[in-house]
Amino acid sequence: MLQLIPMLLGITVMSFVIIQLSPGDFLAEIRLNPIVSQETVDRMRTNFGLDQPLHVQYLRWLTNIVRGDFGYSFAYQVPVLWLVRSRLFNTLLLNIIALIVAWAIGIPIGIHAATHQYSWSDNLLSLFSYVGISTPTFFSGLLLLFVAFKTGWLPIGGMTSLDYDLFPWYGKAFDVARHLVIPVMVLGVLAVAGLTRQMRANLLEVLRQDYVKTARAKGLAERVVVNKHAVRNAINPLITIFGFELGGLLSGSAILEVVIGWPGLGQLILDAVVRKDLYVVMGSLVIGGVTLVLGNLIADILLAYSDPRIRYD
Amino acid sequence: MRERIIMPLLVIVAATLAAAMAASQSAPPTLPDIPNPKVVVEAPEIGKFGGTYIVSSISDPRTFNPIVAQETSSTGVTGAIFEGLVEQNYLTGEIEPGLAESWTTSPDGRTWTFTLRQGVRWTDGTPLTMDDVLFSLEAVFTDGVQTSTVDLLTIEDKPIRWRKVDDRRIAFMTDKPVGTFLRLIGSLDIIPKHKLGDALAKGGAEFNKTYGIDTPPREIVGTGLFILQSYVPGQRVTLLRNPNYWKVDRQGNRLPYLTRYVILIVPNLEAARLKFLAKETDLYSARAREFAEFKQGEQAGNYTIHDGPETFSSEFLVFNQNPTGVAPPKLTWFQDVRFRRALNYAIDRKTIAEQVYAGRASPAWGPESTGNTLYYNPKLPQYPYDTGRAQQLLAEAGYQKGSEGLLRDAQGNIVEFIISTNAGNTDREAIGNIVRQDFTKLGIRVTFAPEAFNTLVGKLTGTFKWEAVIIGLTGGIEPVTGRNVWLSSGSLHMWWPKQEKPATEWEVEIDRLFERATAEINQNRRRQLYFQYQEVVATQVPMMFFTNPKTQPAVRNTLGNIKLGLQGVPGELETLYQKTTSRP
Numbered sequence: 001m002l003q004l005i006p007m008l009l010g011i012t013v014m015s016f017v018i019i020q021l022s023p024g025d026f027l028a029e030i031r032l033n034p035i036v037s038q039e040t041v042d043r044m045r046t047n048f049g050l051d052q053p054l055h056v057q058y059l060r061w062l063t064n065i066v067r068g069d070f071g072y073s074f075a076y077q078v079p080v081l082w083l084v085r086s087r088l089f090n091t092l093l094l095n096i097i098a099l100i101v102a103w104a105i106g107i108p109i110g111i112h113a114a115t116h117q118y119s120w121s122d123n124l125l126s127l128f129s130y131v132g133i134s135t136p137t138f139f140s141g142l143l144l145l146f147v148a149f150k151t152g153w154l155p156i157g158g159m160t161s162l163d164y165d166l167f168p169w170y171g172k173a174f175d176v177a178r179h180l181v182i183p184v185m186v187l188g189v190l191a192v193a194g195l196t197r198q199m200r201a202n203l204l205e206v207l208r209q210d211y212v213k214t215a216r217a218k219g220l221a222e223r224v225v226v227n228k229h230a231v232r233n234a235i236n237p238l239i240t241i242f243g244f245e246l247g248g249l250l251s252g253s254a255i256l257e258v259v260i261g262w263p264g265l266g267q268l269i270l271d272a273v274v275r276k277d278l279y280v281v282m283g284s285l286v287i288g289g290v291t292l293v294l295g296n297l298i299a300d301i302l303l304a305y306s307d308p309r310i311r312y313d
Numbered sequence: 314m315r316e317r318i319i320m321p322l323l324v325i326v327a328a329t330l331a332a333a334m335a336a337s338q339s340a341p342p343t344l345p346d347i348p349n350p351k352v353v354v355e356a357p358e359i360g361k362f363g364g365t366y367i368v369s370s371i372s373d374p375r376t377f378n379p380i381v382a383q384e385t386s387s388t389g390v391t392g393a394i395f396e397g398l399v400e401q402n403y404l405t406g407e408i409e410p411g412l413a414e415s416w417t418t419s420p421d422g423r424t425w426t427f428t429l430r431q432g433v434r435w436t437d438g439t440p441l442t443m444d445d446v447l448f449s450l451e452a453v454f455t456d457g458v459q460t461s462t463v464d465l466l467t468i469e470d471k472p473i474r475w476r477k478v479d480d481r482r483i484a485f486m487t488d489k490p491v492g493t494f495l496r497l498i499g500s501l502d503i504i505p506k507h508k509l510g511d512a513l514a515k516g517g518a519e520f521n522k523t524y525g526i527d528t529p530p531r532e533i534v535g536t537g538l539f540i541l542q543s544y545v546p547g548q549r550v551t552l553l554r555n556p557n558y559w560k561v562d563r564q565g566n567r568l569p570y571l572t573r574y575v576i577l578i579v580p581n582l583e584a585a586r587l588k589f590l591a592k593e594t595d596l597y598s599a600r601a602r603e604f605a606e607f608k609q610g611e612q613a614g615n616y617t618i619h620d621g622p623e624t625f626s627s628e629f630l631v632f633n634q635n636p637t638g639v640a641p642p643k644l645t646w647f648q649d650v651r652f653r654r655a656l657n658y659a660i661d662r663k664t665i666a667e668q669v670y671a672g673r674a675s676p677a678w679g680p681e682s683t684g685n686t687l688y689y690n691p692k693l694p695q696y697p698y699d700t701g702r703a704q705q706l707l708a709e710a711g712y713q714k715g716s717e718g719l720l721r722d723a724q725g726n727i728v729e730f731i732i733s734t735n736a737g738n739t740d741r742e743a744i745g746n747i748v749r750q751d752f753t754k755l756g757i758r759v760t761f762a763p764e765a766f767n768t769l770v771g772k773l774t775g776t777f778k779w780e781a782v783i784i785g786l787t788g789g790i791e792p793v794t795g796r797n798v799w800l801s802s803g804s805l806h807m808w809w810p811k812q813e814k815p816a817t818e819w820e821v822e823i824d825r826l827f828e829r830a831t832a833e834i835n836q837n838r839r840r841q842l843y844f845q846y847q848e849v850v851a852t853q854v855p856m857m858f859f860t861n862p863k864t865q866p867a868v869r870n871t872l873g874n875i876k877l878g879l880q881g882v883p884g885e886l887e888t889l890y891q892k893t894t895s896r897p
Contacts (some may be wrong), residue, residue, distance in 0.1 A: 076375045077521050162593075262547075263578075
């Protein structure tokens with residue numbers, strides 16, 4: 001675990017330098033405002049500490065991070081952590097539900113496809129998977145928004161309705177659920193497509209193994225052979241994928257969020273990068289890095305649990 | 314016989330007139346708590362109370378602190394909560410009383426005295442006092458407070474001075490008379506001392522953070538027509554009617570009519586459009602090319618798309634005349650007014666209006682938009698598209714088209730330059746392509762190379778290494794607020810910023826006109842000075858303005874009191890109302 005700290009540090013140094021070396025800074029837009037004088041712009045630069053040398057800025061930021069202070073957003077003049085917190089739950093909610101849906105659908109379908117290889121249902125599912133994998137989220141997101149607009153069955157983007165605050169708790173839950181349908185479908189279909197292919201390939205591989213033959217030979221029911229022996233062995237690589245997906249919980253839906261107006265971290269970060277709102281970008285990078293590391297850690301623990309042959313010393 | 318009929322008629326007419334006059338002269342409306350409320354007279358109808366008005370915005374507010382707020386996503390919210398001593402009439406652009414009910418000017422134009430309206434209260438019930446006004450001024454001039462108002466209230470490097478006369482009156486003093494003083498002081502929002510005093514005492518940096526978007530809504534206390542009810546990041550801002558507002562309609566009803574004002578935050582214009590078409594919002598500022606399509610959908614969508622006036626902004630082409638940025642021979646061409654005029658004739662503004670703005674733009678010949686009805690000079694020299702004329706002018710200036718079809722200057726240099734703009738701005742990119750074709754017809758070798766916005770700004774304001782740029786600036790009503798652009802010493806004097814001494818005669822002239830206009834109190838005389846400045850710019854063409862794009866607001870038919878104002882603003886929040894209040 002400890003070797004991860006230099007890696008995180010490296011990431012932050014690189015990002016900091018790249019952001020700062022690219023031309024322009026947060027004040028570019030203000031510079032073109034006819035009523036703002038040069039002196040005012042200079043004062044703002046000093047206020048933000050942007051007039052300091054690069055290494056001073058970085059070290060100052062780093063020491064604050066260690067103390068848990070992620071700094072202030074230039075654009076919003078509020079703590080970066082407040083900005084992140086105000087949107088964190090929304091992104092997590094969307095991604096976790098999409099994750100659950102994807103795994104709940106993807107794994108059984110993958111098993112079905114592997115045990116019915118080359119049947120008409122397998123072929124059909126393969127076709128769906130290829131279409132799912134190759135459709136970018138922004139496209140399917142826009143398409144579904146358009147369907148929602150034409151039919152009026154679902155809300156057009158966003159997360160809650162206008163009168164959300166006036167609803168009782170079950171009304172609130174229902175309202176958010178309605179808004180979740182489109183993004184969860186988009187993210188879910190993409191993930192299901194990938195998972196199905198993975199699960200199918202792994203399971204086919206395992207079903208060819210000798211111990212499966214042995215199991216069948218000793219007269220076990222096919223259901224037990226598949227579910228108890230084959231799937232248990234085929235799932236290992238998927239647990240690694242699961243770890244990556246956990247790491248992407250905060251960033252995986254960024255593009256989709258921007259397309260459908262889901263008030264999550266994606267929009268915030270994209271906006272910050274475009275505007276060069278330095279500490280928001282850096283803060284979200286750190287948080288993203290940490291979740292990736294945590295996701296991998298959880299995957300490793302799960303692997304050890306699922307496969308007794310794996311041991312960490 | 315005839316006289317006998319006429320006489321009674323006259324009597325009747327006279328009586329009716331007298332009655333009408335008596336009615337119109339009847340005592341102005343009062344409110345129990347506010348003896349002299351402002352009567353809003355622009356609205357055509359007396360509205361109905363209740364209802365929600367929903368608009369969309371493509372970005373979140375960045376702060377609720379009106380002194381710090383810069384961009385429209387923030388000022389759109391703070392504008393409904395906070396107010397200035399005076400305000401601008403949305404139809405005419407004239408200055409009217411606001412929190413100050415009246416004002417006087419000293420004969421020398423150097424002292425302005427404002428009288429505060431009586432009985433106005435902050436939304437938490439605390440009375441508005443002169444101390445709040447003094448506090449707001451102090452905030453603007455505190456070191457480290459991030460505001461552009463300080464630049465407006467600093468006249469020729471000297472901050473304005475002020476003095477509290479008594480509990481209701483404040484006097485402002487300037488060294489020189491300032492003609493635009495009313496408009497300048499209107500930019501100062503009055504903020505509550507009892508809420509923000511502690512923060513300002515801790516310094517500018519702390520003040521910038523107060524009333525941020527993380528503030529609990531009930532802490533945000535204004536005098537304006539709405540009260541902040543909630544802000545959900547990335548989703549919506551909800552404002553509720555201020556029941557103690559200080560404006561009334563013609564019948565003395567307390568405004569605003571609306572109960573709720575909601576700003577939905579949407580990710581992009583496409584989403585804003587869908588939300589409007591799905592009847593989730595009441596207003597959509599359509600893009601020019603959408604006008605025809607929206608016109609067709611009017612009935613089905615229960616809305617009206619209005620043929621609005623021009624905006625104040627305009628895209629323009631500017632050549633670099635700064636010796637630190639470009640060297641001869643390019644510098645020589647760019648500094649040559651004959652060259653610039655010739656090229657101005659070669660710009661096909663009709664095609665730009667047709668192709669970029671679907672015909673919804675008027676040709677622009679000078680720096681002030683046609684939409685600025687107060688100060689636009691309609692008699693400027695014009696440069697209608699005429700390639701022949703352009704070629705003739707170039708020939709007179711010594712430029713010749715060689716046998717290979719390329720234009721050469723008198724020394725035989727091939728005339729070539731790079732036009733840049735910020736990549737991603739589709740309007741500017743389209744204009745750039747049209748202009749490149751136009752100039753190519755003259756035999757000029759033009760490269761059109763859009764680049765990132767940040768890079769472009771860096772060149773314009775930092776390194777000055779650029780040749781020609783297509784860009785636009787925001788504009789206000791009063792041209793002197795653009796002094797950063799037009800004064801030869803200005804940091805945004807695009808073609809040669811921060812000159813120690815004006816490089817040309819005509820720049821001396823513009824500097825002088827701006828100085829005189831700043832000091833001129835009589836609006837008609839100021840208009841004359843503005844007309845002259847526009848003429849100098851149109852004659853010397855340091856910037857080639859393309860078109861003034863029109864606005865086309867689409868408004869739901871359920872809304873009452875729609876009357877288009879400057880820049881296509883559909884109406885005033887004070888008097889807008891829902892005719893059918895089906896929505897709570």
